[in-house]
Amino acid sequence: MSLELEKVQVRYRGRTLFEPVTISIPKGEIATVMGPSGCGKSTLLAAIAGNLEHGFRVDGRISLNGRELHDTAMENRQVGILFQDDLLFPHFDVYGNLAFGLPAGLKRDVKEQRIMTALERAGLEDFARRDVATLSGGQKARVSLLRTILAEPEAVLLDEPFSRLDMVLRASFREFVHEQTRQRDIPALLVTHDEQDSCGGRIYELRGEELE
Amino acid sequence: MKSRLRVFPLLTLSAFCVPILLGLFGTWLPAFGYLPAIGAEDFNLHNFRELFVHPAFPGALRASLISGFGATLLALFCSIWITLSIYGSLLWRLLVRLLSPLLAVPHAAFAIGFTFLVAPSGLLVRCISPELTGFAAPPDWQTVKDPYGLSLTLALACKEIPFLLLMCISGLNQLDIRRTDWIGRSLGYSRVRIWTRLVLPRLYPQLRLPVLAVLAYSLSVVDVAIILGPSLPPTLAVLVDRWFNDADVTSRLLGAAGATWLFLLVACSIGLFLAAEKLITTCAAGRLVNGSRTTVLDKVRWLGNTLAVAVMAVSALCFIVLLIWSFARSYRFPDLLPTMYSLQFWTKGLDHATEPLYITFVVGALATCAGIILVIGCLENEVRMQQRGRRANGQQIMWLVYMPLLVPQIAFLFGIQTSAVLLHLEGKWLSMVGIHLVFVLPYIFLTLSNVYRSFDARYMQVAVALSGSPIQSFFRVKLPMLLKPVAFAMATGFAVSVAQYLPTMYIGAGRFMTITTETVSLAGGSDRRVIAVYALCQFLLPLLVYCLALFLPAWLFRQRKAMQN
Numbered sequence: 001m002s003l004e005l006e007k008v009q010v011r012y013r014g015r016t017l018f019e020p021v022t023i024s025i026p027k028g029e030i031a032t033v034m035g036p037s038g039c040g041k042s043t044l045l046a047a048i049a050g051n052l053e054h055g056f057r058v059d060g061r062i063s064l065n066g067r068e069l070h071d072t073a074m075e076n077r078q079v080g081i082l083f084q085d086d087l088l089f090p091h092f093d094v095y096g097n098l099a100f101g102l103p104a105g106l107k108r109d110v111k112e113q114r115i116m117t118a119l120e121r122a123g124l125e126d127f128a129r130r131d132v133a134t135l136s137g138g139q140k141a142r143v144s145l146l147r148t149i150l151a152e153p154e155a156v157l158l159d160e161p162f163s164r165l166d167m168v169l170r171a172s173f174r175e176f177v178h179e180q181t182r183q184r185d186i187p188a189l190l191v192t193h194d195e196q197d198s199c200g201g202r203i204y205e206l207r208g209e210e211l212e
Numbered sequence: 213m214k215s216r217l218r219v220f221p222l223l224t225l226s227a228f229c230v231p232i233l234l235g236l237f238g239t240w241l242p243a244f245g246y247l248p249a250i251g252a253e254d255f256n257l258h259n260f261r262e263l264f265v266h267p268a269f270p271g272a273l274r275a276s277l278i279s280g281f282g283a284t285l286l287a288l289f290c291s292i293w294i295t296l297s298i299y300g301s302l303l304w305r306l307l308v309r310l311l312s313p314l315l316a317v318p319h320a321a322f323a324i325g326f327t328f329l330v331a332p333s334g335l336l337v338r339c340i341s342p343e344l345t346g347f348a349a350p351p352d353w354q355t356v357k358d359p360y361g362l363s364l365t366l367a368l369a370c371k372e373i374p375f376l377l378l379m380c381i382s383g384l385n386q387l388d389i390r391r392t393d394w395i396g397r398s399l400g401y402s403r404v405r406i407w408t409r410l411v412l413p414r415l416y417p418q419l420r421l422p423v424l425a426v427l428a429y430s431l432s433v434v435d436v437a438i439i440l441g442p443s444l445p446p447t448l449a450v451l452v453d454r455w456f457n458d459a460d461v462t463s464r465l466l467g468a469a470g471a472t473w474l475f476l477l478v479a480c481s482i483g484l485f486l487a488a489e490k491l492i493t494t495c496a497a498g499r500l501v502n503g504s505r506t507t508v509l510d511k512v513r514w515l516g517n518t519l520a521v522a523v524m525a526v527s528a529l530c531f532i533v534l535l536i537w538s539f540a541r542s543y544r545f546p547d548l549l550p551t552m553y554s555l556q557f558w559t560k561g562l563d564h565a566t567e568p569l570y571i572t573f574v575v576g577a578l579a580t581c582a583g584i585i586l587v588i589g590c591l592e593n594e595v596r597m598q599q600r601g602r603r604a605n606g607q608q609i610m611w612l613v614y615m616p617l618l619v620p621q622i623a624f625l626f627g628i629q630t631s632a633v634l635l636h637l638e639g640k641w642l643s644m645v646g647i648h649l650v651f652v653l654p655y656i657f658l659t660l661s662n663v664y665r666s667f668d669a670r671y672m673q674v675a676v677a678l679s680g681s682p683i684q685s686f687f688r689v690k691l692p693m694l695l696k697p698v699a700f701a702m703a704t705g706f707a708v709s710v711a712q713y714l715p716t717m718y719i720g721a722g723r724f725m726t727i728t729t730e731t732v733s734l735a736g737g738s739d740r741r742v743i744a745v746y747a748l749c750q751f752l753l754p755l756l757v758y759c760l761a762l763f764l765p766a767w768l769f770r771q772r773k774a775m776q777n
Binding site for chain 1: 300301302388391392393394395397398399400401402409410413414500501502503504505
């Protein structure tokens with residue numbers, strides 16, 4: 001169960017970008033996909049999220065908790081994504097960014113309570129009304145992850161989320177990511193080119209095929 | 213070099229501020245009864261009183277408001293809906309490629325093509341006649357020149373959509389749309405919701421000034437309104453234009469009052485638009501984060517594809533219908549195509565159009581060259597100031613650049629005309645080029661500024677280090693590397709100059725007939741085949757220059773792969 005990739009391959013104009021990968025991630029674990037830059041790691045994530053650009057094709061099976069993802073529209077896959085850039089929405093404050101992630105139809109007090117609890121766990125309880133542009137790199141990363149988690153995804157994809165942070169922040173943010181996914185008991189897939197980023201789960205290697 | 217560059221912003225500012233301010237005051241004084249040239253020397257409100265009780269005034273005001281607000285809102289809605297539904301698709305890429313030629317079409321030529329398309333005897337009715345309609349003669353409909361200005365509204369909207377789309381593109385390039393879309397959808401939001409909640413709030417600030425320019429233009433346009441607008445009464449701008457050119461010189465006072473009133477109307481409309489924007493953002497702020505993932509609007513997303521195709525089709529048809537008419541000899545209703553073709557209208561038309569074409573070309577070329585020198589000087593000055601740590605206020609600069617596009621032409625041209633007469637500058641090449649420069653400058657600045665600012669400064673550092681001369685480095689390294697965008701900006705400036713109608717009429721003193729003024733005056737009641745030839749000339753001239761601007765740099769650097777993009 002949980003996130004399963006079976007012989008997944010991405011093709012672009014008849015060429016395959018990398019050798020087929022088979023990955024199985026149990027709930028609460030963060031698996032790591034390693035590979036040099038340009039080998040198609042981000043493309044693999046786009047394939048799982050359903051966000052491949054026009055002209056790309058996916059072979060193999062991708063399933064999440066028994067659901068086949070292949071024909072599911074991106075917005076219905078319930079796969080969260082975290083990039084190396086925080087991509088917080090600059091026209092909302094911290095609270096607005098988190099509220100944007102919450103499901104619709106919640107009562108105002110439920111909403112507020114969920115956001116405040118999340119912020120407290122992240123040690124950011126005083127930052128609710130802050131402009132996101134004034135946050136530090138580490139704070140932005142945390143808010144960004146909280147936003148992803150608050151949308152209650154069934155899996156999270158992490159696209160080199162640590163590479164913009166310095167060594168000290170990196171360790172604490174990695175711990176934070178681990179804690180959050182374990183708490184929600186969801187599988188996560190991390191892609192990176194740096195072995196040290198691994199969060200304790202299994203490590204897979206992605207071998208790219210030469211592209212001109 | 214450094215200190216000398218500082219002249220450029222000053223020169224540029226005065227190149228358009230002085231004429232506009234002079235023109236506004238020169239219009240306001242006669243509006244309040246002061247025009248010594250015709251013996252009116254006391255200040256009073258008499259002209260305004262006369263304006264408000266004039267029988268044509270209410271109808272003219274209504275037509276102006278309908279076409280002004282209607283065209284702006286329609287163009288804004290359509291361009292946003294088009295980007296929302298097709299951004300990134302194949303259709304989008306096609307549309308982007310077609311934008312430059314669409315923008316190069318002068319308003320007057322477009323309006324004439326539009327008339328030939330939708331008129332009761334136009335191509336659209338011919339397409340379905342007599343099979344579907346049974347018409348053997350053109351129906352008695354008022355599909356053009358309707359009293360409410362609806363055809364005018366539609367044509368203006370069609371013409372402004374490409375402009376707003378272009379502005380959307382440059383705004384979207386600054387946002388990371390692909391990943392914003394990814395995050396939005398991974399959080400479960402639909403495309404429409406992502407655009408209304410994540411993209412538009414950040415895109416609209418980039419669109420604000422262009423939209424206001426469209427509003428000011430649509431409220432005060434004269435040439436298109438003469439061709440397509442209502443006639444009894446016409447729109448306010450056309451009415452004012454008529455008063456200014458009335459044989460009875462006292463009508464000029466009434467015209468000045470009307471022009472001043474139109475200026476106020478545009479100013480208030482801009483204020484209203486800004487207030488409405490503020491109100492909408494304030495009211496929507498809370499709703500943006502209410503978590504709702506889908507909307508009924510998702511079901512009509514496809515409308516954007518239809519709109520995009522419609523905009524392209526209308527523009528293409530306008531061109532085709534002009535072509536058909538220009539080669540027609542016998543073209544009776546309800547035949548879809550002419551029964552006899554002939555070149556005689558082209559040979560005759562070109563014969564007569566030689567001088568107007570020559571004048572148009574020279575004025576356009578001179579104004580464009582002056583414009584590009586001023587704009588490059590300003591931008592280079594800005595870049596160097598920035599290197600020394602002084603930042604210019606971008607927002608303020610943009611408001612200044614847009615000034616000639618926000619003040620209605622008819623509201624200050626009369627004042628310039630009277631000033632030019634006083635200074636003996638009326639009908640001179642210098643004043644013609646000067647007045648065209650006012651409108652050419654903003655467009656050159658808008659097309660060039662982004663590329664120019666993002667030029668990698670290290671190339672200049674390397675070049676200066678090697679040659680020891682900033683001037684040499686500029687002419688031998690920076691300018692050649694920027695040749696493509698510079699050529700494109702010049703082509704845009706030239707197209708703008710070609711399209712000018714009112715400035716040529718008011719400053720030319722009848723001595724300067726350009727292809728545009730000829731086309732508009734012919735459109736009143738000449739043979740359609742002659743009009744078509746003139747409209748095509750007016751369209752082909754800027755298009756030719758656009759092609760030159762695309763191919764010349766590509767040919768010069770044909771053996772330099774990195775210079776091709």
